[in-house]
Amino acid sequence: MIGRLVVFGATGDLNARYLLPGLAALRAAGHLDDGFQLVCADRKDWDDEGFRGWAAEQLDRHASSSPADARSWVARATRFRRADATDPADLASLIAGDGPVALYFALPPAVFPGAVTAVRGAGLPRGSRLVLEKPFGENLTDAQELxxxxxxxxxxxxxxxxxxxxxxxxxxxxxxxxLANRVLEPLWHSAHIAEIEIVWDESLTLEDRAGYYDGVGALKDMVQNHLLQVLCLVAMEPPLSLSERDLRDRKIDVLRSVRPLTDEDVLRRTRRARYLAGRIGDRRVPAYVDEDGVDPQGRTETFAEVELRLDSWRWSGTTFRLRTGKALEHDRKEVAVRFRPVPHLPFGHSGDAVPNVLRFGLDPESVTLALTGIGPGPQTLTPLTMTAQMEPADLPAYGRLLLDVLRGDAALSIRGDEAEEAWRVLAPVMSAWSDDLVPLEEYPAGSSGPGPRDQ
Structure with missing residues (x-):
């Protein structure tokens, strides 16, 4: 296990909200000993004392569930260095020492090529690892070059x-x-499943992230970056094991099976929109173009929906809908598996059987199965819903990822060819949207999103 971690972009939102809390969780769980070395680097002119005070504040704010002594240890153990991730001399001074090091680039994608080039010039100790936060590049060409x-x-x-x-x-x-329940896997194909929705709708707005978000938008930030990964797990063939090679091979099979989108497909099967001024609960929200840091002349979308088809034996005939939006009325973060209706109902006219839906709640975490049963009257039908709340994970998501990096377990990492395939899937959408072939719709903040589509 690697005992040195260097984080670039250390004063940014990613380190404050996720990496530092993830390290506190690892410390609380006994995965980090007193010999662990944590260096946080940024271009700001801070010193150890100033950064440690800032880190302590962020840990108290974002890692309150971790014990106080674990939070305090992370803040105290951190050394801060002013450095430019694209400067080989700065990198060389940070990675100097005994043994391998893990370099975490918590930086915008545009900085990655310069940072990786600088690593080559600095000389990396044998056995070291590089960590790059997705999105991996900004398009297919970027991903290939990176x-x-x-x-x-x-x-x-x-x-x-x-x-x-x-x-x-x-x-x-x-x-x-x-894969652990015989009752599900025999039904997990297009003969029984009509549609799978992968949704990440949120009531949050920009939350001071305009500097990043306005140059990326909902399609890259969520659909390409995260929801395609969920699609891979939903649609993949059963792997031989959950090892690095087996799991990643099956994921890339899914991306390769996505039917290429024509311009006509993009026009009919995708939507983009951004929010206008409105009210979310008791909070008044300005229009996206009026948010601090947003270019009002830009065409950045805050809502994206893409409908995909997979050309495979298992999924021919099933629709996959990936959707995300900001400043919406309610949070809805789930995978909804919608089964086809039964072929015949022997209950006369006593009601309709609603097609079964299996929902995996992503946040909060739950599993819900919607069935139909017999109601109180003779041969009347009534909905039956069964819900299971998930047990909290031992580690937060970033704690798990950091532990995998330090241990060298790449099963949950994105392989290079997979990163390229993900961009290839959405390249036609990005191109068509850039050419304004699909209108940029609008919706009031606090609504359910853009209204019904014009036929």
């Missing part, structure tokens, strides 16, 4: 393209529910 640069620095097994969605308990439970 993979080429990485291959010149470290072997593929030492590259961790992380997506915290894959470490979420319920996302992991998609595989558990499918």
């Amino acid at each position: 993979n080429r640069l990485l291959s010149e620095v470290v072997p593929e097994q030492a590259v961790f393209r992380v997506d915290h969605f894959l470490a979420m308990t319920t996302v992991q439970n998609l595989l558990g529910s499918r």
Whole structure:
């Protein structure tokens, strides 16, 4: 297990909200000993004392569930260094020392090529690992070039393209529910499943992230970055094991099976929109273009929906709908598996049987099965709903990912060819949207999203 971690972009939101709390959880669980070395680097002109005070505040704010002594240890154990991730000399001074090091680039995708090039110039100790937060590049060409640069620095097994969605308990439970229960897997194909929705709708707005979000938008931030990963776990063939090779091979099979979208497909099967001013609960929300840091002349979407088809034996005839939106009325974060209706009802006219739906709640974590049963009257039908709440995970998602990095377990990391295939799936959508072939709709903040689509 690697005992040194260097985090670049250390004063950013990712480190404050997720990495530092993940390290506190690892310390509380006994995975980090007193010899663990944590260096946080950024271009800001801070010192150890100033950064430790900031880190303590962020840990108290975002890691309150971790014991106080674990939070205090992380803040005290951290050393801060002013450094530029694209400067080979700065990198060389940070990675100097005995043994391998894990370099975590908590930076915008545009910085990755320069940072990886600098690593090559700095000289990396044998056995070291590089961690890059998704999105991996900004398009297919970027991903291909970045993979080429990485291959010149470290072997593929030492590259961790992380997506915290894959470490979420319920996302992991998609595989558990499918593969550990005989009752589900025989039904897990198009003969029984009409549609699978993968949804991440949230009432949150920008939350001071305009500097990142306005250059990315909902399609790249959520659909390409996270929801395609969930699609892979939902639609993949049963792997021989959950080892790195077996799991990743089956995931890329799914992406390769996605039917390429034509311009006509993009027009009919995708939607984009952004929010207007409105009210979410008791909070007044400005229009997206009026948010601090947003370019009002830009065309960034805050809502994206993409309908995909898979050309495979298992899934021919099933629709996969990936949807995400910001500033909506309610949070809805789930995978909804919608089964086909039964072929015949022998109950006369005493009601309709609603098609069964199996829902995996992503946040909060739950599993719900909607069935139909006999009601109180003679041969009347009534909905039956069964819900199971998931036990809290031993580690938060980023705690799990950091532990995998330090241990060298890449099963939940994105392999290079998979990163490229994910961009290839959405390249036609990105191109058509860039050319304004699909209208940029609008919806009031606090609503359910854009209204019914014009036929």
